[in-house]
Amino acid sequence: MSGDDVDESGGPDPGDDEAAGDPGADVTARNDRLVESLLAGEHRALARAITRIENREPGYRDLVSRLYGHTGTATVVGVTGSPGAGKSTLVDKLTAAYRDRGDTVGVIAVDPSSPYSGGAVLGDRIRMSAAAGDMDVFVRSMSARGQLGGLSTATADAITALDAFGKDVVVVETVGAGQSEVDVVRAADTVAVLVQPGSGDDVQMLKAGILEIGDVFVVNKADTDGVERTVAELTEMIRRRDDSSQRGRTAQPAAADEEPWQPPVVETVATSGSGVDELLSALDDHAAYLARTGAGERRAVDRLTEEIRRLVRADANDLLADEIERRGGIESFARRVRDRETDPYAAADEILEPLRECLESRGDNSTDGPSTPE
Amino acid sequence: MSTDTERGLRHRPIRCLIAKVGLDGHDRGAHVISRAFRDAGFEVVYSGLHRAPEEVVQAAVQEDVDVLGLSILSGAHNTLVPAVIEGLQSYGAFEDTLVIVGGIVPDEDRERLREMGVAAIFGPGTPMEETIEFVRENAPRRER
Structure with a gap:
């Protein structure tokens, strides 16, 4: 009340x-x-x-x-890594470090949902003790809900809400497996990739496209065996990555006058908090790098390009789905193709014809901003 | 902007917070119920052990849950439950949160908890289906 x-x-x-x-x-x-x-x-x-x-x-x-x-004031940090690498615990310690220097923090923790029931158990709060009773830490658990591609849009919009609310830092945490998770974490300005020592699985994961998106690499559980080897392997992989493709995430190569970013490898023990300050300064360094060079701006434009593209695609799909429904459903087209009354290309053309006509007829007077056809 | 809703993404699963409040360390029940709720298609946020009432309130508010399930086996329900309910009220979140309690609550305390606003109390041996059914029927449908 x-x-x-x-x-x-x-x-x-x-x-x-x-x-x-x-x-x-x-x-x-x-x-x-x-x-x-x-x-x-x-x-x-x-x-x-x-x-x-x-x-x-x-x-x-x-x-x-x-x-x-x-929006526009929050620093967005993505944290990803294989299950059990210690993401939640590290995010908790990182949150505490941000709070210590007076930053307010929003956390979005994404967990997979059960493909069978659609339900989910979201357990990221279990490790969140920094947040305990501190309302300046806003933690929100999100389930993937099997949304095809929708997850990254929903996450990006949730970041918008936290940013508008005035959070200084927004941390997005997700399991680094699969394309949609990679897309989620791409909404961040800086991406930290977590690896645990002696895990061949993690190296596999890095091969599967996570390596390219990391700006800072973290070898967590650095008090266990195999740390040196993992750090060495990681460093080697990063060097090869930078040799072969300058910034795998962008289509265009880095501008010639731009200093390249050397992703640091930081060792942490999330359970004790050791190495967290080093991680924080590595994240700060990257933020400063983005601001200093043109990299930050280019990255933002890349990200928004992809976001707008995704929205346009989804909206166009919806419009077309309605149109197909009006014309008796996609299956009626399929049956006609099967009966050799028409062919797949002609069927697609038939569905798209009104749209094409509409766009062509608008032709030159299309400068007065967007409005949906019909 | 005519398409303001995305097809197929409209349905909202029932969102629950299962919280272990207070000092007892027995979370088997909370785990079992979390999994059963998940299998019933609910979205379950699990708090972890030893949560203070204010942490539970914080989680319930931030996660915007429809249902708050408190698991209490310590016998401290007479102090913990009111603290949580008052906390929810202070954020204006009590009205549309279904508060249920699981655990060991003596008969003589049940009426008091109900008066405070606990919708149901599920003791040991309650069939899982009964709890799930209760949640399905009583979870606030404030918006879809």
């Missing part, structure tokens, strides 16, 4: 379902209240906003758009 009370009264928001496709007045009003409360620093509003974003509820786009104008 006090403090953080978010006014979302007015009943269970009737009309949510009817309003699909059009945010509608009540959704807009709800977003007004939510954005206002979030910007005023109410934790519950932030939590709600992330829920809306995660669930893709009606009006979430409008919500993200409004929050976007308030």
Whole structure:
């Protein structure tokens, strides 16, 4: 009844379902209240906003758009590594280090969901003791929910919410396996990749595309056997990476006048907190490097390019899915192709024809901003 | 911007926090229930052991859960549960959170906990289906 009370009264928001496709007045009003409360620093509003974003509820786009104008101040750090490498524990210690110097922290912990039930057990909070009782640490667990490609969009939007809320640092933590996780962590300005000693699996993982995205490498559990070898292997791999492809994550090569970034290898023992200060300065160094050179800007543009592309693709897919539905469903096309009445290319052309016509007819008067066809 | 909802991503799984509050170190029950909830399609945030009431409140608020399941085997429910409920109230989060308690609660305490706002208490031997069914039926459907 006090403090953080978010006014979302007015009943269970009737009309949510009817309003699909059009945010509608009540959704807009709800977003007004939510954005206002979030910007005023109410934790519950932030939590709600992330829920809306995660669930893709009606009006979430409008919500993200409004929050976007308030972003740009947070440093986003991605932490990834194989299961059991100690990510959660390290993120906890890192969070404590950020808090010690007065930074407010948001953490997004992504866990896989069960492919069978769709449910998930999100256990990242178990290791979070730095966050205990400190509301300036906002931890949010997200399940992958089997969303195809949607996860990275949802995570990026959740980062937007935390940034708008005013967090100085946002840490995104995810298992480094599979393309969608790699995409998630790419939303970060700086990516730390965690490896544990003596694990051949980790080296395999690095081969599978994680090596390219690391800006800082961390050999965690550095009090166990095989540390030297792992550090040596890692250093060697990084050198080869930089020799063969200057920044694998970007299509264009680094500008000639730009100093290259040498990813450091930091040894930590997350359980004791040893090496965490070194990790923090390595992350700071990278942030400074991004700001000093053109690398930060190029990276941001690359990231946004990919994000916009993803949205356009998803939206175009939706529009086309509707169109296909109107014309009797994709299966009716498939049957006609099977019966040799038409062929796959002609079927695709047939579906896309109205879109193509529409775009062509707009031709030269397309400068007045985006609006959906029809 | 006509497509404001993405197909197929609308349904929200029931989101729960399973929390071990207080000093008892027995988390078998919490683990079992977490897994059963997951298999029922819920999204379960597990707190880990020995959480103080304010930590539980913090987690429930930040994770924006529909259901808060408190596992208490220490017998300290008469102090821990009110502390959690007051905390939720201070964030305006009590109204749309279903609070349930699992563990050993003597009959004479049950009524008091219910009056405080605990929706249900599940003692030892409660069939898992019963708990899952209760959550399905009573989880607040504040928005979808």
